[in-house]
Amino acid sequence: MMPISLLKVLASSALPLRLDGASNAHVVSKLVFAGLIEADFHFAGGRSDLYRGDLDATVTAITPAGRELLASLQGSWRSRKPRGS
Numbered sequence: 001m002m003p004i005s006l007l008k009v010l011a012s013s014a015l016p017l018r019l020d021g022a023s024n025a026h027v028v029s030k031l032v033f034a035g036l037i038e039a040d041f042h043f044a045g046g047r048s049d050l051y052r053g054d055l056d057a058t059v060t061a062i063t064p065a066g067r068e069l070l071a072s073l074q075g076s077w078r079s080r081k082p083r084g085s
Contacts, residue, residue: 003030004073010037010059011070018058028057034067 001009006027010017019028033038038061043054062070 001027003027003034003036007036007066007070010062010072014059015023015062016058016060018056020056022055025055025057028059031066034065035063036069041076059075 001024006024019025025041028039029041032039037059039057039059041055041057043056044064
């Protein structure tokens, strides 16, 4: 899943939200690094084997910057004209 797509999903979900698997945790880490969300990361079962995909993430909040981005994206989608018009 793309980071912006995940951010949109998070906006319509009840937080905190746990996402299992290293691929989800990787996308969450990008959003955290960008300052768009807050999240905790943990290894499933207390094991630290990144290559087995045991890393999970719990998204705890969307930051003000994340909400601002979501609002700007919503406005840009509304203002676009259909192709060919």
